[in-house]
Every structure is written in C-alpha cells, then in structure tokens.
Amino acid sequence: MARLLEVKDLKTSFFTDVGEVKAVNGISFNLDRGKVLGIVGESGSGKSVTAYSIMQILTGTGKIVSGSIKYDGKELVGAGEKVMKDIRGNNISIIFQDPMTSLNPTYTIGHQLTEAIILHTDRNKKQAWDRAVEMLRLVNVNEPEKRMKQYPYEFSGGMRQRVMIAMALACEPDILIADEPTTALDVTIQAQILELMKSLQEELGMAIIMITHDLGVIAQMCDEVIVMYAGSICEQGTADEIFYNPKHEYTKGLLRSIPSQANAGKKLEPIAGTPIDLLNMPKGCAFAPRCDVAMKICLKENASRMQINDDHQAACWVNVREAISNE
Amino acid sequence: MSENTPLLEVKDLKQYFTINTGLLQSKQLKAVDGVSFSINKGETLGLVGESGCGKTTVGRSLLNLYKPTSGQIFYEGKEIKTRNDIKEFRKKATMVFQDPYSSLNPRMTVSYIIGEPLDVHKLYKTKEEREARILELMGYVGLNSEHASRYAHEFSGGQRQRIGIARALAVNPDFIVCDEPVSALDVSIQAQVINMFEELQEKFGLTYLFIAHDLLVVRHISDRIAIMYLGKMVEIADAEEIYNHPLHPYSKSLLSAVPIPDPKIARTNKRIVLSGDIPSPLNAPSGCPFRTRCAYAVERCAETMPEFKEVSTDHFVACHRTSEIN
Numbered sequence: 001m002a003r004l005l006e007v008k009d010l011k012t013s014f015f016t017d018v019g020e021v022k023a024v025n026g027i028s029f030n031l032d033r034g035k036v037l038g039i040v041g042e043s044g045s046g047k048s049v050t051a052y053s054i055m056q057i058l059t060g061t062g063k064i065v066s067g068s069i070k071y072d073g074k075e076l077v078g079a080g081e082k083v084m085k086d087i088r089g090n091n092i093s094i095i096f097q098d099p100m101t102s103l104n105p106t107y108t109i110g111h112q113l114t115e116a117i118i119l120h121t122d123r124n125k126k127q128a129w130d131r132a133v134e135m136l137r138l139v140n141v142n143e144p145e146k147r148m149k150q151y152p153y154e155f156s157g158g159m160r161q162r163v164m165i166a167m168a169l170a171c172e173p174d175i176l177i178a179d180e181p182t183t184a185l186d187v188t189i190q191a192q193i194l195e196l197m198k199s200l201q202e203e204l205g206m207a208i209i210m211i212t213h214d215l216g217v218i219a220q221m222c223d224e225v226i227v228m229y230a231g232s233i234c235e236q237g238t239a240d241e242i243f244y245n246p247k248h249e250y251t252k253g254l255l256r257s258i259p260s261q262a263n264a265g266k267k268l269e270p271i272a273g274t275p276i277d278l279l280n281m282p283k284g285c286a287f288a289p290r291c292d293v294a295m296k297i298c299l300k301e302n303a304s305r306m307q308i309n310d311d312h313q314a315a316c317w318v319n320v321r322e323a324i325s326n327e
Numbered sequence: 328m329s330e331n332t333p334l335l336e337v338k339d340l341k342q343y344f345t346i347n348t349g350l351l352q353s354k355q356l357k358a359v360d361g362v363s364f365s366i367n368k369g370e371t372l373g374l375v376g377e378s379g380c381g382k383t384t385v386g387r388s389l390l391n392l393y394k395p396t397s398g399q400i401f402y403e404g405k406e407i408k409t410r411n412d413i414k415e416f417r418k419k420a421t422m423v424f425q426d427p428y429s430s431l432n433p434r435m436t437v438s439y440i441i442g443e444p445l446d447v448h449k450l451y452k453t454k455e456e457r458e459a460r461i462l463e464l465m466g467y468v469g470l471n472s473e474h475a476s477r478y479a480h481e482f483s484g485g486q487r488q489r490i491g492i493a494r495a496l497a498v499n500p501d502f503i504v505c506d507e508p509v510s511a512l513d514v515s516i517q518a519q520v521i522n523m524f525e526e527l528q529e530k531f532g533l534t535y536l537f538i539a540h541d542l543l544v545v546r547h548i549s550d551r552i553a554i555m556y557l558g559k560m561v562e563i564a565d566a567e568e569i570y571n572h573p574l575h576p577y578s579k580s581l582l583s584a585v586p587i588p589d590p591k592i593a594r595t596n597k598r599i600v601l602s603g604d605i606p607s608p609l610n611a612p613s614g615c616p617f618r619t620r621c622a623y624a625v626e627r628c629a630e631t632m633p634e635f636k637e638v639s640t641d642h643f644v645a646c647h648r649t650s651e652i653n
C-alpha cells in the first residue's frame with residue numbers, strides 16, 4: 001500500500017522585490033495513516049509554508065520550486081487546480097490559527113458549514129444541513145440546531161475554533177493539518193480542543209499534522225516530531241527520541257531554554273543571538289552563528305541528514321564527529 | 328519601613344467600566360471586582376488567569392493609569408490618595424507592556440523612547456547627563472550604543488522588549504508591573520528576556536507583579552502566584568505550594584491543563600478538562616464566578632460569593648467547599 005503522504009525534497013520560495021526567500025528549502029518526510037506528526041521550529045522557519053505547500057494555497061509570490069508531494073501514491077505537485085480542489089475537499093483539510101479570519105462574519109455558522117459540505121460532497125441542502133448539525137454535535141457545541149442560526153461574533157474563541165474543526169472534518173479527510181490551532185486560546189479551552197482532536201483522530205482514524213511552537217502540545221499529542229530551522233528539517237524522530245535524546249544543537253538549545261522541572265530555581269539557558277534572516281543566509285549550517293559548539297566545518301558546509309537510530313535522524317556535524325571518533 | 332510591611336498592598340480594588348449596550352442603554356462591566364493582595368519588597372508575584380479575567384486592568388488601576396472605581400492602594404505603608412501621591416508613586420512604579428510590536432512608537436529612535444520618562448520627570452540637569460543615562464540604561468538590557476539612533480521598527484521582538492524594559496527602568500523604579508512581557512516572543516528569545524528580568528531584579532532589588540498566561544514561565548519566575556477568574560481573585564499562595572497543592576477547583580483544572588513539555592509525563596498526566604466556556608464579564612454568574620464550570624458547585628455557590636480566606640499560612644482561597652473537596 002502506498003504511503004498516505006510522502007514529501008520529497010520540497011522547495012518553496014517567495015520571489016520578493018529584494019530577492020528569493022527560500023522559505024522551505026528541501027524537506028522530506030512521510031506521514032502514515034492514523035499518526036500524529038508534530039512540526040516545531042522557530043517563528044519564520046517555514047512551518048506554515050510547508051502546510052500551505054501541501055495544500056497548494058500559497059499566497060503572493062509563493063511558488064513550489066521543486067520536489068514532490070505524493071498523496072496515496074498520487075503526485076500533487078503540478079497536478080493542477082482541479083485535482084487540488086478535489087484533494088482539499090475530500091482528503092486533506094487545514095485549520096488555521098485564527099478562527100476569526102477564516103469565518104465570514106456576515107453569514108450564519110449554519111450557512112457556512114452547509115455551503116462547505118455542499119461544495120465538497122454530493123449532499124443536497126437538507127442533507128448538508130443535517131450533516132452540519134451532526135458535525136457541531138461531534139465537536140461538542142451545545143444546542144447545535146440553535147447555534148446553526150447564529151453568527152461568528154456570537155461564539156467565543158474556543159467555540160469558533162471548534163466550528164473550524166467541524167468544517168475541516170465535514171468532508172471526512174484522511175489528513176488534518178492543524179496550524180497552531182490553539183495558540184490564540186486559553187489553557188483550559190486549549191485542553192478541550194486538544195482532547196477533542198485526539199478523540200476524533202482515534203475515532204475517525206485520520207492522520208494529523210500538528211504545527212505548533214509549544215513543545216508541551218507536541219509532547220501531549222504527537223507520535224513523531226519534525227524540528228525545523230531556517231526552511232530545513234534539522235531533526236526528526238519519535239517524540240521520545242526528540243525530547244530525551246535530541247541530536248541537533250538547535251533542538252538541544254530549545255529544550256534547555258524552556259522552563260521545566262529540571263531548571264526550576266536555576267537560570268534558563270537561552271539560545272544566543274538573533275533569529276535567522278532568510279535573505280542573508282550564512283554559508284554552512286544555518287544554525288552555526290548561534291551555536292555554542294560550532295566547528296570550522298559547520299561554517300563551511302551543511303551537514304546532511306544522518307540516521308541516529310531506527311527512529312531518529314538529524315543533520316548536525318557534532319553527530320558526524322562522534323561517529324568518527326567512535327570508529 | 329519595618330520587616331513585615333509589604334512594599335505594596337491592594338485592598339478591595341474595584342475597576343468598573345461603563346459599556347454602551349445600545350440606544351441610551353449602558354451596563355457595568357466589572358473588570359476587577361474586589362481584589363486584595365500584597366507584594367513584599369524584592370518579591371515577584373505572578374498573576375495568571377484566562378484572557379479577559381482582568382489581569383491587565385489590575386496592573387493599570389493599581390498604578391492609577393485608570394482611576395479605580397473603589398479600593399485602597401498602599402505603598403510602603405502609606406495610602407496613595409492625592410494627585411501628588413500619585414505623581415510621586417509613578418516615579419517608583421512603572422509598567423512594561425504586553426506587546427513589544429505595538430507598545431513602542433516605531434517611528435521614534437531608541438534614545439527618544441528611553442529618554443522620554445527622563446524628560447517627563449525631569450531627571451537630569453544637562454543634556455550630557457541625559458545622554459549618559461540613556462546609554463547606561465541601554466547597557467543594562469544588553470543594547471549597545473550604536474542602537475541609540477536607530478528606530479524601533481528596525482528591531483526584532485526580543486530587542487524591542489529590551490527597549491521597553493530600559494524605558495521602564497529610566498525612573499529608577501522599585502516596582503514594575505510586567506504585563507505579559509514575553510508572550511509575543513519566540514520561545515528561543517523568551518529565555519533571554521526572562522533571565523534579564525531576573526538579573527535586573529537582583530541588581531536593583533526590584534519588585535515585580537508579573538502577569539502572564541504561560542504557566543511554566545510564571546512558575547519559573549515567581550515567588551508567589553495569584554490566580555484570577557472573571558475579575559476576582561480565587562487563590563494566592565507560594566509558587567511551589569500552588570503547583571503541588573492547588574485548592575480552588577479552577578486552579579486545579581488550570582494547572583492540570585498546562586501541556587508539559589515531557590512526553591512521558593504528558594501521557595500519564597490526568598487533565599481535568601472543564602466543560603463550557605468562560606462567561607462574559609457583562610453577565611457574570613451570581614455567587615461564585617466559577618460555579619457554571621465547577622464540578623463541585625452546590626446551591627450555596629449560586630447564592631453567595633465565597634470569601635477570600637487564608638486557609639493556611641499565606642495560602643488564600645475563595646471557595647465555599649475548600650475543606651470538603653481537599
């Protein structure tokens with residue numbers, strides 16, 4: 001059986017007045033059925049652009065430059081808008097960070113949900129309405145029949161995000177991409193939404209790509225984790241490998257810099273320097289200018305991805321040096 | 328000042344806003360509704376709670392940036408009442424704002440932004456003295472002198488927050504309200520700014536009211552933590568005490584809901600997931616503000632507001648059923 005999603009050497013750029021911004025610069029990963037894949041990384045590292053590339057909803061001057069994205073064995077890059085529309089309607093859905101910008105304030109929730117369902121399925125109006133009510137109930141919106149007739153501003157932030165999830169799930173996707181789905185929400189509401197996503201994922205057997213900068217959310221939700229830095233994947237592995245055996249200096253720095261049991265009462269260890277500027281990329285490893293243990297080679301050449309063990313890959317020269325000295 | 332006089336004491340602070348709800352109609356929004364707490368010298372009191380519960384309003388009204396509807400504020404044991412009291416108080420108490428992107432005027436230079444409070448409070452005699460003080464302040468927050476003539480919009484979020492902190496330090500304050508000073512920053516930059524707050528505190532003996540919604544950050548930086556819900560204080564205790572033994576049903580669920588960045592703990596963690604949404608402060612429930620989401624609510628909870636009581640040394644809780652459910 002073909003893999004559910006297979007991304008190979010994907011490159012996406014924005015062609016701006018001041019030059020080419022290589023937002024996603026050659027990334028590869030796979031996603032299997034029913035799995036939850038987390039993507040973490042610094043602001044601007046290309047997490048959202050990765051998601052938009054998969055959906056082919058890039059805005060402005062953004063373009064997939066090269067690479068391959070296969071859904072269930074079928075190539076999507078270059079497949080054309082007609083195919084993508086079908087994919088977006090039936091197979092892969094996305095929910096965005098800010099539910100207010102993705103709901104139209106001038107239409108009722110019911111209208112928007114039924115329109116989306118009619119667009120993506122062959123249900124008639126009555127069937128779509130019933131399905132929408134059913135979806136609202138599924139995401140724990142109380143009194144769904146009444147709620148269908150209300151407008152987005154009458155909903156709280158958490159309820160709107162649940163409506164977005166309902167809308168994304170209405171077409172029964174195999175893959176749900178969630179781009180910072182809880183960042184705008186309060187902790188207790190975030191807990192509701194994450195619980196809901198997890199139970200729906202188990203019930204419906206879909207795969208989730210969970211994009212977030214919150215390592216706590218990653219630890220709670222994900223089987224597999226991708227860590228991005230400056231448009232590349234610097235490390236990838238099971239959640240346990242990433243948290244307990246990090247093998248890229250950026251990941252190590254990230255884990256050291258967040259407050260935890262281990263550094264309670266101590267100084268945090270921040271990552272030095274300033275975030276990357278994609279228009280002025282350094283030669284060699286993109287993290288080298290901020291890396292405490294950078295070697296000469298790091299400033300010259302990019303490390304390629306190395307298999308740490310069956311569940312873990314990382315692209316960092318420190319691992320190469322260790323491997324050599326162990327020989 | 329004696330050992331056990333707190334630096335700052337807030338008693339029954341209320342801040343109501345009048346909201347127009349339609350033609351010639353208005354309603355009172357009780358943003359802060361009878362809040363009391365104190366902060367000791369050199370201490371950090373963390374203030375947490377969900378969006379809209381009144382954290383920023385507490386900070387603003389205790390600094391008299393809003394005129395409080397009612398309540399008393401004591402600084403070094405002396406009540407702040409007259410306009411002159413307020414003026415003097417503002418030289419000792421300042422604020423760092425929530426959003427480094429909107430709280431600084433992007434078209435002003437760094438030296439103008441940091442120098443402004445010096446001008447307002449006339450804290451220098453000569454121009455040279457002013458310049459020297461600005462450079463000194465920039466040094467404290469790790470900005471170098473070349474930055475002085477650059478504009479705020481040329482800086483990253485973390486650097487802008489440093490500019491905001493330098494500005495707050497300009498008056499030589501004893502007390503700073505830090506309103507979500509790291510929330511808008513990337514995780515990798517947050518640690519730099521948190522460390523800076525801690526270093527400045529040691530260096531100048533500063534006292535902080537540290538508002539944040541990231542509970543891991545608050546736990547890291549705070550000596551004691553105060554938890555608010557819908558304009559009311561529900562619990563205050565020592566930071567470790569409140570994390571290990573939260574007594575209020577809201578605190579229990581809030582703390583259990585924090586995603587812990589450790590997969591093994593996350594897998595076994597028992598989360599208390601609340602049903603329902605946070606009520607609007609315009610339609611706050613009668614009695615206990617939390618009762619509409621509380622698993623322990625009984626009739627009494629709808630009838631009277633529970634008193635904010637000290638249940639063990641320095642541990643305050645507002646719940647009718649504290650002793651029954653713990």
Ligand SMILES: Nc1ncnc2c1ncn2[C@@H]1O[C@H](COP(=O)(O)OP(=O)(O)OP(=O)(O)O)[C@@H](O)[C@H]1O
Pocket residue numbers: 014016021023041042043044045046047048049050059060061062213278
């Ligand atoms: N429309 C655009 N035009 C030009 N550059 C863009 C555009 N959209 C994104 N970029 C650039 O692409 C890079 C990757 O952006 P992306 O939104 O994927 O980051 P991210 O990892 O999702 O960050 P965040 O955590 O802040 O959401 C950034 O450097 C960004 O400036």
Ligand SMILES: Nc1ncnc2c1ncn2[C@@H]1O[C@H](COP(=O)(O)OP(=O)(O)OP(=O)(O)O)[C@@H](O)[C@H]1O
Pocket residue numbers: 344345356357358376377378379380381382383384385540608
């Ligand atoms: N100037 C104002 N006029 C009217 N209502 C206000 C004003 N300032 C705040 N409020 C209202 O008072 C309540 C408390 O707001 P506040 O900003 O203090 O909350 P907060 O706890 O700081 O929230 P957040 O975490 O989102 O910053 C909210 O309902 C808010 O809408």
Ligand code: SF4
Pocket residue numbers: 575576577615616617618619621622623624625628633645646647648649
């Ligand atoms: S007073 Fe009643 S409703 Fe409020 S927290 Fe306690 S038990 Fe719950």
Ligand SMILES: [Mg+2]
Pocket residue numbers: 047048049179
């Ligand atoms: Mg993004």
Ligand SMILES: [Mg+2]
Pocket residue numbers: 382383384425506
């Ligand atoms: Mg606030």
